[in-house]
Amino acid sequence: xxxxxxxxxxxxxxxxxxxxxxxxxxxxxxxxxxxxxxxxxxxxxxxxxxxxxxxxxxxxxxxxxxxxxxxxxxxxxxxxxxxxxxxxxxxxxxxxxxxxxxxxxxxxxxxxxxxxxxxxxxxxxxxxxxxxxxxxxxxxxxxxxxxxxxxxxxxxxxxxxxxxxxxxxxxxxxxxxxxxxxxxxxxxxxxxxxxxxxxxxxxxxxxxxxxxxxxxxxxxxxxxxxxxxxxxxxxxxxxxxxxxxxxxxxxxxxxxxxxxxxxxxxxxxxxxxxxxxxxxxxxxxxxxxxxxxxxxxxxxxxxxxxxxxxxxxxxxxxxxxxxxxxxxxxxxxxxxxxxxxxxxxxxxxxxxxxxxxxxxxxxxxxxxxxxxxxxxxxxxxxxxxxxxxxxxxxxxxxxxxxxxxxxxxxxxxxxxxxxxxxxxxxxxxxxxxxxxxxxxxxxxxxxxxxxxxxxxxxxxxxxxxxxxxxxxxxxxxxxxxxxxxxxxxxxxxxxxxxxxxxxxxxxxxxxxxxxxxxxxxxxxxxxxxxxxxxxx
Numbered sequence: 370x371x372x373x374x375x376x377x378x379x380x381x382x383x384x385x386x387x388x389x390x391x392x393x394x395x396x397x398x399x400x401x402x403x404x405x406x407x408x409x410x411x412x413x414x415x416x417x418x419x420x421x422x423x424x425x426x427x428x429x430x431x432x433x434x435x436x437x438x439x440x441x442x443x444x445x446x447x448x449x450x451x452x453x454x455x456x457x458x459x460x461x462x463x464x465x466x467x468x469x470x471x472x473x474x475x476x477x478x479x480x481x482x483x484x485x486x487x488x489x490x491x492x493x494x495x496x497x498x499x500x501x502x503x504x505x506x507x508x509x510x511x512x513x514x515x516x517x518x519x520x521x522x523x524x525x526x527x528x529x530x531x532x533x534x535x536x537x538x539x540x541x542x543x544x545x546x547x548x549x550x551x552x553x554x555x556x557x558x559x560x561x562x563x564x565x566x567x568x569x570x571x572x573x574x575x576x577x578x579x580x581x582x583x584x585x586x587x588x589x590x591x592x593x594x595x596x597x598x599x600x601x602x603x604x605x606x607x608x609x610x611x612x613x614x615x616x617x618x619x620x621x622x623x624x625x626x627x628x629x630x631x632x633x634x635x636x637x638x639x640x641x642x643x644x645x646x647x648x649x650x651x652x653x654x655x656x657x658x659x660x661x662x663x664x665x666x667x668x669x670x671x672x673x674x675x676x677x678x679x680x681x682x683x684x685x686x687x688x689x690x691x692x693x694x695x696x697x698x699x700x701x702x703x704x705x706x707x708x709x710x711x712x713x714x715x716x717x718x719x720x721x722x723x724x725x726x727x728x729x730x731x732x733x734x735x736x737x738x739x740x741x742x743x744x745x746x747x748x749x750x751x752x753x754x755x756x757x758x759x760x761x762x763x764x765x766x767x768x769x770x771x772x773x774x775x776x777x778x779x780x781x782x783x784x785x786x787x788x789x790x791x792x793x794x795x796x797x798x799x800x801x802x803x804x805x806x807x808x809x810x811x812x813x814x815x816x817x818x819x820x821x822x823x824x825x826x827x828x829x830x831x832x833x834x835x836x837x838x839x840x841x842x843x844x845x846x847x848x849x850x851x852x853x854x855x856x857x858x859x860x861x862x863x864x865x866x867x868x869x870x871x872x873x874x875x876x877x878x879x880x881x882x883x884x885x886x887x888x889x890x891x892x893x894x895x896x897x898x899x900x901x902x903x904x905x
Contacts, residue, residue, distance in 0.1 A: 503633035504760040507601030535576040582884035583613040602754035603688035628664035666873030668700035705736035713827030727775035737765035763809035770802035798860035
């Protein structure tokens with residue numbers, strides 16, 4: 370097993386050199402000196418060493434903590450490489466063999482399964498994911514890549530080291546975050562500030578502009594590296610491709626999944642300060658709308674601006690996690706859940722008319738219907754995939770219940786027997802769809818990994834009370850007034866409104882300026898030999 374002692378000793382002076390902690394206040398220095406792996410306990414003011422799941426597992430299997438220290442060291446060095454203008458990326462480049470060795474040690478220790486038959490391979494298989502307001506696919510996790518071997522002769526050392534530092538940071542963070550991302554309690558802050566989800570999202574944003582240099586102007590460098598990611602919804606354990614556009618696609622997908630995870634945390638009801646029934650604050654609802662639109666923007670960009678760059682043969686070989694239908698379905702899901710929040714806010718507003726509420730409800734039906742159309746024929750499997758399909762089915766049926774309810778109320782405002790008869794049929798349809806949505810919800814929650822409904826809030830809290838009561842009341846009144854022949858036996862067609870909500874107009878970032886520097890190009894072999902000769 371790799372000990373890593375010499376490596377740790379060799380980098381200590383570099384980590385200490387010009388440490389920003391030297392210029393901090395004493396209190397900030399104390400925070401900075403928190404032991405690696407220590408995370409604040411939200412229940413008290415104390416800290417718990419090795420509170421991260423990976424840290425605890427490593428400590429149990431390796432009490433000396435050497436492997437855990439190596440993992441933490443790699444992550445810290447990569448962070449310094451990204452944040453500092455000084456050449457700390459060299460350390461991260463040198464640490465690639467260390468991380469590979471640690472990764473292998475983790476597999477041997479059982480912290481990370483090494484084969485598909487071992488508990489599902491590298492896939493995360495939680496038995497339960499707790500309360501869920503937003504479906505979040507399992508994390509696709511990147512595996513280590515050696516940029517120096519693939520690009521060392523074609524790019525400058527600085528650029529190769531920077532790519533290595535940025536991606537290794539993501540590998541470490543995603544590997545630690547994935548087993549716990551579905552925990553629905555609010556994530557505690559990291560020792561560097563901010564949430565772990567936000568830190569990983571920022572790491573992806575930092576990596577993307579540098580990564581795009583590999584595909585700039587159709588560069589052949591895009592084919593030099595074998596990128597490997599662990600899948601979640603596909604039958605294949607992992608997918609490897611020698612195309613940098615596949616890496617770009619995987620990064621955008623992970624950015625979208627992180628956004629959906631963040632929205633889910635915001636939309637789980639919390640006990641209010643007044644001690645009454647748990648609810649989701651208006652601030653959280655508004656914040657989640659922005660997050661949903663960003664997630665939709667990442668996915669829309671992936672479909673329109675990244676997938677077309679992959680040859681048809683490679684597109685056919687993509688895992689189902691990244692299939693165009695799944696990407697579109699996730700995008701439409703984000704838009705559908707945004708409209709759901711808007712409808713809930715309209716319900717709470719005294720100024721919103723029935724017509725406004727019906728329009729929002731009908732638009733929501735179209736988003737979920739389109740999501741279902743995109744996903745229904747795809748070979749989704751392995752728990753996460755089937756749960757994804759059931760979630761969309763549930764939300765589609767639930768949306769139809771709301772749309773028919775508001776359509777029925779507006780029809781009931783008419784002055785004719787026909788409109789009243791249509792209103793009864795619409796409300797009966799709402800009641801039937803509401804009952805079906807309960808069954809669909811139960812099927813979704815029972816699917817592996819199992820989940821639970823949070824306390825009702827927003828649109829469905831209102832509709833769960835109003836649909837059964839109003840349907841019963843208005844059906845009885847109208848049937849007392851009109852003969853059976855005047856009551857429609859089939860529900861009227863819902864109005865067809867144009868969809869108003871669009872994803873954020875996310876654009877791929879500009880290629881990092883470091884690629885424009887001529888010094889980034891490594892010297893030809895002949896010049897390299899000449900330089901070595903001069904040096905001797």
